[in-house]
Structure formats: structure tokens, C-alpha cells
Amino acid sequence: MLNILSGTQVKVLDRAYISSENIESWQLMERAANQFADWLVQNFPDFGREVIIFCGPGNNGGDGLAIARLISETYKCVMVVFFEESGKCSADYQTNWRRLPNSVSRIFWRDFQSETVQNPIVIDGIFGVGINRPVEGVFLEGIRIINRMIGDKIAIDVPSGIPADDCLKGEAVKADYTVTFQFPKLSLLFPEHAAFVGKMLLKDIGIPEQFLGGMSEGRLYVQYKDIPSMHRRFNQFSHKGDFGRVLLIGGKTGKVGSMVLAAKATLRTGSGLVFVSVPSSEKQILQISVPEAMVADNSELRDLSKYDAIGIGPGWGLEIDPDYFAEILRSVKRPVVIDADGLNLLAKYPRLFDFVPSGSILTPHLKEFERIVSGVACHRDRLEKAMEFARKHQIYIVLKGAYTSISCPDGSQYFNSSGNKFMATAGSGDVLTGVLSSFLGQGYHPKQAALCGVFHHGMAGDLAGAKKNRGLIASDIIESIPETFVQMKLQ
Numbered sequence: 003m004l005n006i007l008s009g010t011q012v013k014v015l016d017r018a019y020i021s022s023e024n025i026e027s028w029q030l031m032e033r034a035a036n037q038f039a040d041w042l043v044q045n046f047p048d049f050g051r052e053v054i055i056f057c058g059p060g061n062n063g064g065d066g067l068a069i070a071r072l073i074s075e076t077y078k079c080v081m082v083v084f085f086e087e088s089g090k091c092s093a094d095y096q097t098n099w100r101r102l103p104n105s106v107s108r109i110f111w112r113d114f115q116s117e118t119v120q121n122p123i124v125i126d127g128i129f130g131v132g133i134n135r136p137v138e139g140v141f142l143e144g145i146r147i148i149n150r151m152i153g154d155k156i157a158i159d160v161p162s163g164i165p166a167d168d169c170l171k172g173e174a175v176k177a178d179y180t181v182t183f184q185f186p187k188l189s190l191l192f193p194e195h196a197a198f199v200g201k202m203l204l205k206d207i208g209i210p211e212q213f214l215g216g217m218s219e220g221r222l223y224v225q226y227k228d229i230p231s232m233h234r235r236f237n238q239f240s241h242k243g244d245f246g247r248v249l250l251i252g253g254k255t256g257k258v259g260s261m262v263l264a265a266k267a268t269l270r271t272g273s274g275l276v277f278v279s280v281p282s283s284e285k286q287i288l289q290i291s292v293p294e295a296m297v298a299d300n301s302e303l304r305d306l307s308k309y310d311a312i313g314i315g316p317g318w319g320l321e322i323d324p325d326y327f328a329e330i331l332r333s334v335k336r337p338v339v340i341d342a343d344g345l346n347l348l349a350k351y352p353r354l355f356d357f358v359p360s361g362s363i364l365t366p367h368l369k370e371f372e373r374i375v376s377g378v379a380c381h382r383d384r385l386e387k388a389m390e391f392a393r394k395h396q397i398y399i400v401l402k403g404a405y406t407s408i409s410c411p412d413g414s415q416y417f418n419s420s421g422n423k424f425m426a427t428a429g430s431g432d433v434l435t436g437v438l439s440s441f442l443g444q445g446y447h448p449k450q451a452a453l454c455g456v457f458h459h460g461m462a463g464d465l466a467g468a469k470k471n472r473g474l475i476a477s478d479i480i481e482s483i484p485e486t487f488v489q490m491k492l493q
């Protein structure tokens with residue numbers, strides 16, 4: 003897992019690493035520039051295109067100059083647009099300015115005429131994580147020039163104007179791609195910044211994780227390689243009881259499809275026995291749609307202790323008696339998964355939070371979360387509120403969306419890297435409820451269940467999305483769940 007450090011910590015990290023390795027800071031910059039240049043050459047192989055690199059006065063600009071040198075023999079025409087005379091810029095900027103070959107043209111920003119270039123590759127190296135105030139003056143002009151140009155736009159580390167850890171105030175470069183170094187900067191994961199960041203690419207510049215770990219602020223980025231070791235292993239003597247007995251509650255008339263999806267996802271994630279509680283009018287639909295599931299009648303709801311996990315809320319409706327919900331929560335002696343109308347009921351009757359078992363996993367999307375906490379200013383604020391909430395109630399908050407965040411009662415916060423925009427489709431959340439309930443039922447600790455569940459759900463969405471594109475529906479995600487286990491060689 004990658005630690006997400008704050009922008010101000012990046013300098014501290016660089017210094018610590020540079021002194022321990024006994025290297026010069028420009029050498030670390032060279033690694034970053036090499037990573038960027040390699041990616042560029044591989045992904046933009048039309049070497050006849052003009053490459054225009056905007057370089058601000060700090061090390062982000064220094065990266066830009068190093069990249070200009072590294073690609074100068076590959077691309078026919080490379081141009082650097084600068085804002086300050088080199089003597090006023092950072093030391094590593096100056097080093098790279100001196101090393102620029104003559105083949106790279108250098109032009110002062112005011113003299114640059116964007117109309118004279120046709121479909122260029124535009125590289126934004128005006129500001130990176132060192133930005134400490136809203137941009138104005140010449141740099142704002144530079145950002146506006148980039149945004150007016152037509153071509154592919156690639157930001158170095160962070161789109162200029164966006165603070166590393168906070169929400170944008172003012173203007174910023176609208177990039178098609180952001181190539182960020184070592185770990186994703188927190189603000190690149192905010193939904194408000196999607197139009198500025200474009201597609202995010204993560205490039206390792208070789209600083210070992212233990213260096214970052216020492217400075218950890220408890221925010222971590224979860225990747226594919228982190229997941230297999232988190233899973234429980236089963237052996238050939240495992241029986242269906244070991245894989246868990248899961249109960250799902252929800253699905254009012256007209257919304258029973260949500261229970262169908264959740265039940266199928268629970269089964270596809272490996273649960274041995276799945277019971278579903280739906281209104282009697284809906285039982286038949288459920289039985290026909292998911293023959294592997296069992297319909298729980300009222301007598302089976304009397305003793306909730308016999309279930310290894312319970313998922314509550316998809317399609318439940320807001321008409322549910324809050325005392326009935328409180329009764330369920332009170333009588334369950336273990337963590338539950340709460341989604342959709344379960345969350346809306348909690349928002350409507352906040353006293354119910356007192357009964358939510360500790361370790362439970364709540365899975366709001368942004369709107370559902372705002373109904374619970376109200377008054378959210380921006381994603382940074384949302385993340386802080388999720389963290390406070392998780393701590394206060396000793397629960398896990400899975401805030402759904404791109405880079406779903408998982409806020410834990412121990413103060414840690416994880417960001418998921420799998421998934422795609424095609425998953426923003428009806429029923430996708432019901433599938434997640436099923437996946438999470440299944441892992442809880444298989445005996446996973448709620449934190450593992452949340453991390454694995456969110457990752458597998460996103461990965462199944464990626465596998466399905468590769469074939470179905472925008473035609474992806476929630477059932478496609480379910481059908482791809484088994485492949486996630488196959489690819490990870492999990493048994």
C-alpha cells in the first residue's frame with residue numbers, strides 16, 4: 003500500500019531520502035523526469051508532433067526542463083515556455099536549465115504564440131505540490147494559455163493550480179492526463195478535480211515504502227498487489243458453513259431487484275448459504291431469479307444470531323418502522339453492512355446510530371453521506387467528516403465513488419484504485435453490499451472485508467467494463483466477480 007503524504011511532507015521525504023542515499027536532489031528529479039519521459043514516448047509515439055513544456059519557477063518546472071532534455075532527441079520539436087529568469091528559480095531548475103541542449107527552444111511566456119502551433123502535446127510544469135496560494139498574475143496567464151490550447155495536455159505531478167491536499171480555489175490547468183510521482187497526491191482523488199486531473203498515472207521514483215511509512219498520516223492507496231495477502235484461505239475440508247451464512251434484508255415492491263443483485267453478488271463472492279428477507283409479495287420473484295438463495299420468513303428473523311453476517315438496506319424503502327430497524331440492530335451481536343435505504347433511515351432517525359454494532363460497514367454514496375452528516379463544503383471536508391464519524395461510532399465508512407474511500411475506526415483512511423466510470427449504473431451499490439456481506443460472513447475482519455470487498459467490486463467492474471464499456475450493467479459486475487478470484491489465484 004502506498005502512503006499518501008501531504009504536499010508539505012513531500013519536501014521532508016525528499017530530503018530524508020536524499021541524505022540517506024547520499025544522492026543529489028537533482029538525481030531524484032532525474033528519476034521523476036525519466037519516468038515521465040518514458041511514459042510519454044510510449045503513449046504518444048507520433049514524434050513529429052510539437053511538444054510544448056510550460057515550466058514554473060520551482061522543482062515542478064525543473065522536472066519540465068529535465069523532461070525537455072530527455073525527449074529532445076525523440077521528438078522533432080521541443081519547446082520550453084518559461085516565466086522567470088533562471089537565477090530566480092529553484093536550484094534544481096537552474097541545474098536543468100544549464101543542461102538544456104540547444105535543440106530545445108526556450109521562449110518567455112509573453113512571447114509565446116499559441117496560435118502558431120497545431121495539435122501539440124502540452125506539458126504542464128508550472129506548479130506541483132509546492133503551490134501554497136491561489137495562482138494569479140503571470141502564472142494564471144500561463145494556466146489560461148494552456149487551457150485555451152487544443153492538443154493533448156499532460157500535467158507533471160499535479161495540474162497547476164490544484165493544491166496537493168485541498169480543494170481548488172480559483173483556476174487550474176485542465177489536463178487530459180496527470181503523471182504523478184511516488185504516490186497519488188490526495189487532491190487528485192477528489193471528485194471536484196476530475197476535469198482537471200483527467201486520467202491519473204502513478205510512477206514510482208524508487209523511494210522505498212519504509213521511508214514513506216515513517217511519515218505516514220494514516221492515508222493509504224490500495225493497489226492490486228495489496229489484496230491477495232489480505233484474504234482468508236480455505237482448504238479442501240472447508241464446508242459450506244465455513245463460507246458463511248448471510249442474511250440480506252431489503253427489497254420492497256418495485257425494488258426487489260436490488261435484493262436479487264445483492265443475493266447473487268453474495269453467492270458469487272463465495273458465501274455458502276444466503277437467506278433473503280423481502281416482503282411476502284416479492285418472495286416468488288426472488289426465488290425464481292436466484293434459486294440458490296433461500297427466502298427467510300419471519301420465524302427465521304427471530305434469531306439473528308444464527309447468521310454470520312447481515313446486509314441491510316438495498317431497496318428497503320423509507321416506510322420501515324424505525325423501531326423495527328432498531329430491534330434488528332440491537333439483536334445482532336456482530337458487525338453488519340448497511341446501505342441505501344438503511345442509510346437513509348439512519349439519516350432520518352439519527353438515534354438509530356446508537357444501535358449500530360461497532361465494526362459495521364456503512365456504504366454511502368456522496369449524497370447519502372451528506373444526508374447523514376449535512377453541510378459538506380468539499381471532498382476534503384467530506385473525508386474529514388467520514389473519519390470523525392468512523393471514529394465516533396467505531397464503524398467503517400465506505401464512501402463510494404471514484405477512488406472509494408474507507409474510513410476506519412482506528413483513524414486510518416484507505417483509497418481504492420480499482421473501478422471505472424461505467425460502474426456508475428443502477429444496482430452497482432447493491433452488488434457491493436452483497437460482496438461486503440459475503441466477506442464478513444466468511445469470517446473476515448471488517449477492515450479486511452471492506453478493503454477486499456471494495457477492491458474486488460471495482461476489479462469486477464474493470465473486467466466487465468473492458469468488454470461492455472458504457473453498456474455495462476450491475477449484473478455484468480456480478481458475473482465478473484469469480485474472475486477476480488481466478489486472476490488473484492485465490493482458492
Ligand SMILES: NC(=O)C1=CN([C@@H]2O[C@H](COP(=O)(O)OP(=O)(O)OC[C@H]3O[C@@H](n4cnc5c(N)ncnc54)[C@H](OP(=O)(O)O)[C@@H]3O)[C@@H](O)[C@H]2O)[C@H](O)CC1
Nearest residue numbers: 031034060061062129130131132133134135136137159183
Ligand atoms: N518526491 C517527489 O515527488 C519529487 C517531486 N519533484 C517535483 O517537485 C515538485 C515540487 O516542487 P517545489 O519546488 O516544492 O514546488 P513547485 O514547483 O510546485 O512550486 C514552486 C514554488 O512556487 C512558489 N509558489 C507557490 N505557490 C505559488 C503561487 N500561487 N504563485 C506564485 N508562486 C507560487 C513557491 O515559492 P514561494 O517562495 O513563492 O512561496 C514554491 O516553492 C513536485 O510537484 C514534483 O513535480 C521533484 O522532481 C523530485 C521528487
Ligand SMILES: [K+]
Nearest residue numbers: 126129160162
Ligand atoms: K504541474
